[in-house]
Amino acid sequence: MAQAVSCPGATVETGSKVFRISAQLEAGQSLEVCVFASLYKETDPDWADPIREAENARNAGFDRLLQEHRSAWKKLWDQVLVRIYGDEAADLALRYSMYLLLISTPFHTDKVAVPGRGLSGQVYKGAMFWDTELYMLPMYLAGLPQTARNLVRYRVNTLDGARAKAQEYGYRGAFYPWESQEDGRDSCTEYNLTDIFTGRPLRTYFRDKQIHISADVAYGIWEYFRWTGDESILLDGGAEVLLECARFLYSWSYFKNEKNRYELLDVTGADEYHERVNNDFYTNYMAKKALQAMDFAISWLSERHPQALEELLDRLDFRTDLPAILDLKEKLYVAAPDPDTGLIEQYDGHFRMEDITPEELTRRIIMPNEYLGSPVGLAVQTQVIKQADVCLITALFPGDFSPQVRRANYQYYEPRTEHGSSLSSCIYALSAVKCGLPQLAKAYFMQAATLDLKGAYKRFVGDLYIGGTHPAANGGSWMVAVRGFGGLSLEQDGIHVQPILPEDWTGIEYPLSYLGNRFRIYAGKDHITATAAPDNCRAASLFLGEECRQLSPGEQVTVRYQEVLS
Numbered sequence: 001m002a003q004a005v006s007c008p009g010a011t012v013e014t015g016s017k018v019f020r021i022s023a024q025l026e027a028g029q030s031l032e033v034c035v036f037a038s039l040y041k042e043t044d045p046d047w048a049d050p051i052r053e054a055e056n057a058r059n060a061g062f063d064r065l066l067q068e069h070r071s072a073w074k075k076l077w078d079q080v081l082v083r084i085y086g087d088e089a090a091d092l093a094l095r096y097s098m099y100l101l102l103i104s105t106p107f108h109t110d111k112v113a114v115p116g117r118g119l120s121g122q123v124y125k126g127a128m129f130w131d132t133e134l135y136m137l138p139m140y141l142a143g144l145p146q147t148a149r150n151l152v153r154y155r156v157n158t159l160d161g162a163r164a165k166a167q168e169y170g171y172r173g174a175f176y177p178w179e180s181q182e183d184g185r186d187s188c189t190e191y192n193l194t195d196i197f198t199g200r201p202l203r204t205y206f207r208d209k210q211i212h213i214s215a216d217v218a219y220g221i222w223e224y225f226r227w228t229g230d231e232s233i234l235l236d237g238g239a240e241v242l243l244e245c246a247r248f249l250y251s252w253s254y255f256k257n258e259k260n261r262y263e264l265l266d267v268t269g270a271d272e273y274h275e276r277v278n279n280d281f282y283t284n285y286m287a288k289k290a291l292q293a294m295d296f297a298i299s300w301l302s303e304r305h306p307q308a309l310e311e312l313l314d315r316l317d318f319r320t321d322l323p324a325i326l327d328l329k330e331k332l333y334v335a336a337p338d339p340d341t342g343l344i345e346q347y348d349g350h351f352r353m354e355d356i357t358p359e360e361l362t363r364r365i366i367m368p369n370e371y372l373g374s375p376v377g378l379a380v381q382t383q384v385i386k387q388a389d390v391c392l393i394t395a396l397f398p399g400d401f402s403p404q405v406r407r408a409n410y411q412y413y414e415p416r417t418e419h420g421s422s423l424s425s426c427i428y429a430l431s432a433v434k435c436g437l438p439q440l441a442k443a444y445f446m447q448a449a450t451l452d453l454k455g456a457y458k459r460f461v462g463d464l465y466i467g468g469t470h471p472a473a474n475g476g477s478w479m480v481a482v483r484g485f486g487g488l489s490l491e492q493d494g495i496h497v498q499p500i501l502p503e504d505w506t507g508i509e510y511p512l513s514y515l516g517n518r519f520r521i522y523a524g525k526d527h528i529t530a531t532a533a534p535d536n537c538r539a540a541s542l543f544l545g546e547e548c549r550q551l552s553p554g555e556q557v558t559v560r561y562q563e564v565l566s
Helices: 050-060 062-080 088-103 131-143 145-157 159-168 212-228 232-252 281-304 306-315 322-331 358-363 390-396 403-416 424-434 438-449 471-485
Strands: 002-006 011-014 019-022 034-038 083-085 191-194 201-203 254-256 261-263 488-491 494-497 507-514 517-524 527-532 540-544 547-551 556-560
Touching: 002 011, 002 019, 002 050, 034 050, 050 062, 062 088, 062 131, 083 088, 088 131, 088 438, 088 471, 131 145, 131 212, 131 471, 131 507, 145 159, 145 212, 145 232, 159 232, 212 232, 212 281, 212 507, 232 281, 232 306, 232 322, 261 322, 281 306, 281 322, 281 390, 390 403, 390 424, 403 424, 424 438, 424 471, 438 471, 471 488, 471 507, 488 507, 517 540, 527 540, 527 547, 547 556
Parallel strands: 494 540
Antiparallel strands: 002 034, 011 019, 083 507, 191 201, 254 261, 488 494, 507 517, 517 527, 527 556, 540 547
16 A cells, blocks of 8 residues: 655655645645555555555546546446436435445455455454355346456355365365455354353354355356356356365265255254254255256356366366265255145244244343344244245245245244344345235335445444444345346246336336346336347347347337236
């Protein structure tokens, strides 16, 4: 880091760490000081001399830099802007939420991702979480696919750290860190919290039992490939990550002979209040998706790049593992909806826990900021959960479940959720949309989108400060707006737009990037308008409502439709 100072009418003395400004001022006279700072990290691809860059900035002057700054932001907003019509409060909240995520984005590098608290401080040690793949990646895929590639490449670059962590715990493959640092190390400690009653450290299992992170990483890579068609990500390390994540999941799994199935035991899922459970639904479902992604990647490479696949299988010594891993893909246990109620049990035995409401649980709290989760928190022996687990899956993969199953699980788990995580509100908003409940969804959407605008969030757990901005909620708010209300989804036959808007919204407009083509989508109460960018490389088909339309570069089409409440 370096800085240069401009102060006309004054004497400036600079030292190695400080500068001194001397000036004679008359009464009422003002003095303007401009400090130009340059900051680089050694891992930045555009590494330069900070001193020279600070001096160049000073020579350019404040006005020119401000103009360049405004031009850069305009270009960025032109690519990503989402507009909500008919509701100024929602439009402002979403734009501010997106702004917080954008300012935390490392556009220039694939050596880091977005920290769990953005640029707001050193909470969580500046680490990167599964938030990136599940909550943030969708926004970048739609508007900034190159940045999405950087975020995915970060996981490729830290594969060796994930391998080392797997070995540390006696497993094979890639066990991705819960709190990932630049080099792929896991900065999460075994004792994260302090017992507020005794002052003694509490043993937690975020680091060693949240195996779903490896499945989430694999899912993120495959999502990037599905939306962009960029096969170079597979050839440039992505396929290797998929194989190593699958190998780790197999290494962790347990085959139960009498039931002829594999199980994932002693894990912690998305709901962190219940640690060390068996067959957590979110974990097992995402593991199944990761294993499918591995299988698809192998098939893709086998057809298009057989030599690259052969070399990869040989280098990883993967041929002997592959039959067993494919068997795991077919026989991994994933809880099915109850045929009578449609309910999916969050983990083995969850329905046997005490069934109380979060309000009842709150009345049992003795001291402020008590931690409600494991090992001895108030929620552990109850059905009160921290955030969506089952509903996270039904919201992300609505096509995998019937409308009745989606709604049954929303109605069961939503009133039993304490919302102790900033990742919670946006998922219940998305889940409500997928259940055809747009007004309930809007209330949760506004909670998520205004989280950092209003500051209405939990700042302490025990004596641990967890405040700051919330990039996952920022990205989740975008996901609710576009993939929820805006109706955007990628199905096996291509892009679908099937909006479902809150009553007071007249429309929503958003960007779409798909297989190298760009579009702007406007979804109103009774029509959808899609506009293809003039520089698109080819014609593309989109499903707008119930109609499939092909758009040539620069073409605009409008389709009338009726909203469908699932």
